Amino acid sequence: MAFEVRSYPELSWSISRDKIFRECKRQYYYHYYGSHNGWLDDVPEETKQIYRLKHLTNLYMIFGESIHFIAENSINQWRLLKEFPKREELIASCKKNLNDAFKDSHLRSKWIDRPKKSLMLHEMYYDGLLPEKRTNDIRERLEPCIDNLLKSRTIRDITFTQDSSIIEVEQLNTFYILDDKLYVKLDLLYQDPIGRYVITDWKTGKEDENNQAQTLFYALYFKNQFPNVSLQQLRIRLEYLKDGECTEFEPTEEMLRWAKQQVIDSIEDMRIYIEDDNLNKPKHIDEFYPEPSKKACSSCNYRELCSHKI
Incomplete structure (x- = not known):
């Protein structure tokens, strides 16, 4: 397939895009x-x-x-x-x-x-x-x-038993919410020895309360890929490598509804700065x-x- 040169990029959503949008x-x-x-x-x-x-x-x-x-x-x-x-x-x-x-x-x-x-x-x-x-x-x-x-707890899980199943490692994926494309890349998704699914996010800085909210978007992707898996079987783990700390939680349906609404609201805010929705043509730079x-x-x-x- 030949590469198509487009006048304007697509409008998609990712954690990094949302961060830049909110910052400036x-x-x-x-x-x-x-x-x-x-x-x-x-x-x-x-x-x-x-x-x-x-x-x-x-x-x-x-x-x-x-x-x-x-x-x-x-x-x-x-x-x-x-x-x-x-x-x-x-x-x-x-x-x-x-x-x-x-x-x-x-x-x-x-x-x-x-x-x-x-x-x-x-x-x-x-x-x-x-x-x-x-x-x-x-x-x-x-x-x-x-x-x-x-x-780390994650590496111990993977290497100290033969029963862990690695599903994804640093794999860029897409999924959709209300026809809008979302990009996501999990650091690691695996199934531990007792059958629970674990999303691990490696952090090289200090703990930040925003990190847990960020990982809820990973849970949205997981639920999209594995709709028949109960959230009670999912754990989200933040491994803070600088200090050796590890936090883990089980996402709930309420948390995922919140995360989904955050994405929807963020995309709607981005659309305010678009002049032509079909082309994703932005308004003049002065509007930004x-x-x-x-x-x-x-x-x-x-x-x-x-x-x-x-």
């Missing part, structure tokens, strides 16, 4: 509309610039992605070989990912040419260096996160008013384009 409407415009088709040769330079900025990353993102990548590969290795990588291998892998991102960030011309295939750290792009406080923080987190991953704050603006990928930064 101007950032939302750049990320989902201004960057669209920025990979093509015959688009305006500003579109290419926005597309490049969309692909900026940062140290915390690289670190979190590295831990998730390590968890995914380790679980897949267990599925195939019934053995888990050594602690030293996992630490070395994570350090390499961080170092590679730092080295890539010195190759600006390579990133400009192929921003999706190369890495550019936000810290290096805007400041030309890595903040010492941030690098020290990640250095202090690295080994505890690996150690707590290895001794910035919501500046010191913290948000300093970490925003698009701050060089925005005159409202603090």
